[in-house]
Structure formats: structure tokens, C-alpha cells
Amino acid sequence: MKDDILVQADTAFHIGETLAQTNEHWLHSTARWIEVLAYDHKPATGLSPKELLWRKNKSKLYHYLGNTDRKYRTPILLIYALINKSYVLDLAPGFSLVEYLVKEGFDVYLLDWGEFEWEDRDLSYADFVYDYIAPSVKRVARNAQSPDVSIIGYCMGGTMSTMYAALFDKPVLKNLVYLAAPIDFTNAGVYDVWLKAQGYDPDRIADALELIPKGFIDWGTRMLNPMANYVGTYTRLWKTIEEDKPVYFWKVLNKWATDNINFPGAAYRDWIRDFYQGNKLVKNQVLLRGRRVQLQRIKANLLALVGLRDHIALPHQTAAALTYLGGHDKTYLEFAVGHGGLVLGETARDKVFPTIASWLAERSDPWLEEE
């Protein structure tokens, strides 16, 4: 550290030269920094080869294709949250959960919610579970020629998968994987303070806004850690450039982080009132189209993965699934990452993806060639 700060030279002239070089380097770095922020094109994402299996409204069900021979009959359906976009699960070659699973011989599917518009403002969780997730699971099972499926739910996608799993028996849900999925909302960290404040009324928000604008959702997420999200992200980029490190991954990550979608008002109302304020999921009080969501009904094998530095879905919120779900085979693992770190970055690539793949491999039926 000391060596970095001090400049040592034989003459004052050389010191001046070094300082001038550093100054020039900084100027170049700053120019490049501005260029990246203002002019650089956004990198391509979601590049794994895929086919469209089914579409409904703006949502699409993708089937991923790979060169690797299929090893497992039980297909995997990835269900993403209603915040930001699902391509984070297939971010870039080498950093893609989808790509990894396909290479491991799994038959992989992804339910992409698309971008909600004004006409979707009345969509509720009941709609998502009954009209989107349930038909998707059926189609996945049929296409994969399998009586059972595995679901990987990321963040809110895990919560929605739980509701589906509690309500539907067929096709059989064999394995359920949570990636930072909140189940118990008893102590939700910062959200607990904000969303349970006296003046916070989700009905009023949903009533006035109807379709919750993406900016509102983005603001709520960024304000959880304002300094890091509004300033730190950009200073980190400058540092990366100044240290002559590649900026590709920063660009990819920033593209996803700023690529928000609108949130249907009805679903927003349910999410805050029933989950954060009422904590109805673990109390078995969630009613979807008149049917009660009972967590004990879920008999699937469970893998719950959490990030220890996650400030959106705190580890204990996901860990609660081990208590409330009805299966016998339950695994809980922690990683030293944040909310996004379970699907982004080197820890995800080197530790999380192999963990998911090996856990699923042990619990999936093999694919026989004659099938």
C-alpha cells in the first residue's frame, strides 16, 4: 500500500515525469469511463440457443437447446421474479446458469415474464400461478416426456413456485430449488422498516399508479443501498478502467441492473399486503382463486441456496422453507455473496452452478436413449 502511494526517483525531474504520466493515465481513464457510460453499446445477453415452446400474453416459455447429449429425463424449469429481466439466468457465455445446466445434460426451460404494460395492471399472483406457471409446467413435462419436473425459483420466482407447488399435484414436482427466495417475511431487513411503516399503504399505491412504473420499483431496490447503487457502481467502473481490467462484465451486469420492468398493480398490492405485511405464506393464509396455499403439501426435494450478504432476501427468509415445507429431503447452503451473487460472477460460476447441477443430478431420473 505504502509503495503505491509513494513515488521514488533519483531526481525531482523523474518524479515530475511519473506524476505527469499518472495524470495522463487518469485523464485517459476518465475519458474512457465517460465513453463506456455514454456511448458504448450494450453487450448481448441471453445467448444460449433456444426455441420458443409456448407464449401467453407477453410471457414466453423457452426450451434451451444444446450440443450435449441429454442425461436426465426430469426437466428443469427456471422461474424468475417479476422484477428486472430473466436473462440474468443466461447472462453471458461462461456466466450462465442455463448454459451450465444444459452442458451438464439437463433439459432446461425458462419462463420469461416479458414486459408488463398498462393492460396487465390487474394481473395477480393467482393469475401468474394458475394461468402462467401451471400451464408452463404441464408443457415442460409433456415436451420432456417426463411425469415429473424440477423447478428452480429465483427470488420472487421461488415464492411463486412455492405457491404453485402447494396447489398442483401433476405433473409431479420432484425437486424444488430456491435461489434467495423469500418464504418467511417475519424479519425482512430494510423492507421491514419501509413496508411496515404506518404511512405505507400498498392499496393507495396500487390504486393511484395501477401499473407500478419500473422507475418506482428500481428506486425501491436501489434505495436499499443508495451509496453503492447510485455512486459505487460508477466509481467501481472507473477503478476497473484505471486498473486496466476488462469492463465487459461490468457492462453486462449494469445492463441487467438498469433493465427494469413495470409491475402489475394487483400483484404489487398482494406482494406487499399478503407477504411483507401479513406474512401469510408461512401461516397458510394465502388464498389463490379460493384455494388455500398449504406449504406442508409440498413434498418435493428441497435445495435452498442463500447469499450471506443478501439484503433483499435475507438468508433466514429462505431458510424458513426447511421448517415449513413438507418434504423429507431438504438441503440448505450458504455462499458469501449478495443477492445477485448466486447467479452472477465467479462464485456463482465456480461454486453455485456446480452445487445445483450435482444436487439435481442425484435426484433426477436418467434419460434412456430408447425414450
Add this chain to the structure above:
Amino acid sequence: MEEELKKESQPVTMINPYKLWKIIYFSNEDALTAAIRKSVTTGEFANGIDLILNTYLQYLKMHNEFLGRYMEDSPFSSKRDVARVAELVISLENKIDSLEGQFEVNLEEIEKTTDLISERLSNQPETLFAKELSQILAPAIAAVDDLGKRVSDLEILIKRIDSSLNDISKSIKVEAKKKTEKPSPPKTQETGPTLKEMLAKRENPPSPKVQKPKSTSSPNE
């Protein structure tokens, strides 16, 4: 000047202000992040934000209501109108989707049934199947055989009748020749019609004769 500076032989050390600034900034950023984060997690912050939010929402609702009323009378379509059309399209799409789903289910059921039938048929031993079939068809085959015999009997009978008819017609011709050569003897007994004539009559029955009332004053009588 360079030479003059070079003449100073003692090594010179000084702090690089750029690097110092960088280190200070990034080492403090974490502390600043933690401090700001702490401040946004307080109830006071949440209440303050809610106050601003609720004021904004009140304004927004009023604004939307006013705009909604204005757009009702406006010749332009509002976003609600566009959304209504989109909703119709989505519901139509849903209907098609549910039909497609039903169709797929039905098709699957048909495939399953067909598979089941073919499986059952393939499991049946061929000889057994043939036996069952022959048992089912036995009465029909017997009836057909009987019908065939009867037809052949009938054919023989028709041939015989035909040959006897030929004989009769020949003998009639001979008789007719004899009659032309000799004066015909007085008819002592009226002979009936020949078989051929009878058959011809059957095929072309004579038109029914209308009996006229007998009149004694007829000049032809």
C-alpha cells in the same frame, strides 16, 4: 534544467497525490455506504419518504381523474382505450390457447387409445384371433354356401327349361310345316297356349280388355 536536476544525486521521495486520493476515496466509500444505509433503514426516513410518496400519489390520482375526464370527451384514444383493445386481443389469445390445450389433450387421449388398441391386438395370438373370427363368421359363411348351391340348382333348372323350350319350339315348327302341306283337320279339341307363349305373356301381360255392353243392333254382328 534537466542537467541541473540530474546533478542532484540524492534520491527523492514524495507522495503521489493521485494514488493517495484514490486510496482514501475507495477506503471511505464503504464507510459512507454503511452510514447512508443505516440512515435509510430508520423509521424516520421511512415516514419522511411515505409523506412525500402519499402527497405525490394524491396529486397523481387527481391528475389522472382530471385527465380521464378530459380524454373521455377527446377525439383521441387514451391509454385506457388502447389497453382495452390489448385486453381483448389477450383474451382472444387465451381462448385460442385454451382450445389448443384441449385439442392437445384430446389428441393425446386418442393417441393413447389407439396405442392401447394396437397393443391389445398385437398381444392377441394370431391363430386365436383367426379362430374367433371364423366362429363369428361361420353362420354367414354357411348361409353364403347354401345360397350358392341353390343358385347352381336354379341354373341347372333354367338350362333344362331352356332346352325343353327349344324342343317344343322345334316340334311346333314341324307341326306348322305339316299343316301348310295338308288341309287342317277340323278342330275337335282346343289346344292350350304353348309354354313359350305363356312366358311371353308373363313378360308382356295383355292390356286389360274393357268389356263393352252387348248391343243387338250392331251392324257388324
